[in-house]
Amino acid sequence: MKAIVVTDPAAGTAGMKLTQRPDPDAARLASLSGASYGDVIVEVHASGFTGNELEWPSTWTDRLGCDRTPSIPGHELAGVVTALGYGTTGLSVGQRVFGLTDWTRDGTLAEYVVVEARNLAPLPGDVDFTVGAGIAMTGLTAWQGLFEHGRLRAGQSVLVHGAAGAVGSMVVQLAREAGAYVIGTGRTDHRQTALTSARTCSSISTTMPWKTSAGSTWFSMSSEARSRSGPPAWSEPEEHW
Numbered sequence: 001m002k003a004i005v006v007t008d009p010a011a012g013t014a015g016m017k018l019t020q021r022p023d024p025d026a027a028r029l030a031s032l033s034g035a036s037y038g039d040v041i042v043e044v045h046a047s048g049f050t051g052n053e054l055e056w057p058s059t060w061t062d063r064l065g066c067d068r069t070p071s072i073p074g075h076e077l078a079g080v081v082t083a084l085g086y087g088t089t090g091l092s093v094g095q096r097v098f099g100l101t102d103w104t105r106d107g108t109l110a111e112y113v114v115v116e117a118r119n120l121a122p123l124p125g126d127v128d129f130t131v132g133a134g135i136a137m138t139g140l141t142a143w144q145g146l147f148e149h150g151r152l153r154a155g156q157s158v159l160v161h162g163a164a165g166a167v168g169s170m171v172v173q174l175a176r177e178a179g180a181y182v183i184g185t186g187r188t189d190h191r192q193t194a195l196t197s198a199r200t201c202s203s204i205s206t207t208m209p210w211k212t213s214a215g216s217t218w219f220s221m222s223s224e225a226r227s228r229s230g231p232p233a234w235s236e237p238e239e240h241w
């Protein structure tokens with residue numbers, strides 16, 4: 001299979017090379033002496049790569065701390081299951097899936113990847129593979145922040161800094177789904193895109209401050225405030241719900 005591999009931790013992204021790697025072995029995976037209990041093989045249709053993962057120790061060593069180069073980066077994926085390993089439950093061959101691969105194993109910048117079934121979820125038929133590959137890490141980050149660390153409950157307020165960003169836009173949507181009052185901060189026109197894509201916001205004021213009729217308020221930092229030193233000056237919302 002074709003894959004992008006890295007071999008030199010000092011080379012950065014310049015060291016990423018497209019090369020040929022052995023296909024995952026479905027027969028071995030399905031045997032009792034297979035690679036790992038509960039693994040499946042996925043044909044990768046879309047993959048996500050995080051810029052700084054080449055600085056993560058797990059890109060270069062396995063769980064025992066042993067060198068595992070050449071390693072294949074990328075951990076987000078969406079694709080189709082092509083083989084089931086011994087002990088796999090909950091998935092079937094041909095199923096559309098998305099998820100995250102283990103940090104210490106070969107990743108998703110490849111035509112095929114071996115991944116634990118528990119790290120995958122069904123991808124609905126009306127969701128593009130590219131969208132599926134783009135939501136696993138940001139969605140998990142947002143979920144952990146809101147619900148595992150923040151213990152968010154309906155009716156509470158959430159302040160989302162960088163609300164138009166990859167993680168921020170997920171936080172906005174999950175918090176609104178959970179019945180929270182959401183306040184977002186942002187600097188650019190990306191705010192409108194993020195608010196529109198949140199689908200929980202039925203109208204948007206194009207004059208600052210931003211306000212939606214669905215219970216979210218946006219504060220914006222003016223270019224004048226950004227360019228001077230000292231604490232940022234935020235515009236006031238017109239009203240709260």
Ligand SMILES: NC(=O)c1ccc[n+]([C@@H]2O[C@H](COP(=O)([O-])OP(=O)(O)OC[C@H]3O[C@@H](n4cnc5c(N)ncnc54)[C@H](OP(=O)(O)O)[C@@H]3O)[C@@H](O)[C@H]2O)c1
Pocket residue numbers: 137138141161162163164165166167168185186187188190191
């Ligand atoms: N992406 C992931 O899967 C992931 C996973 C774990 C942790 N993280 C961490 O989560 C954070 C956000 O990541 P991301 O992927 O969401 O990044 P991103 O898509 O680049 O979004 C960053 C957001 O921060 C805002 N921002 C950046 N610099 C700013 C500044 N000087 N003042 C005010 N706002 C500023 C941007 O606002 P504008 O849109 O207004 O420019 C943007 O909305 C990072 O610390 C990242 O390391 C990300």
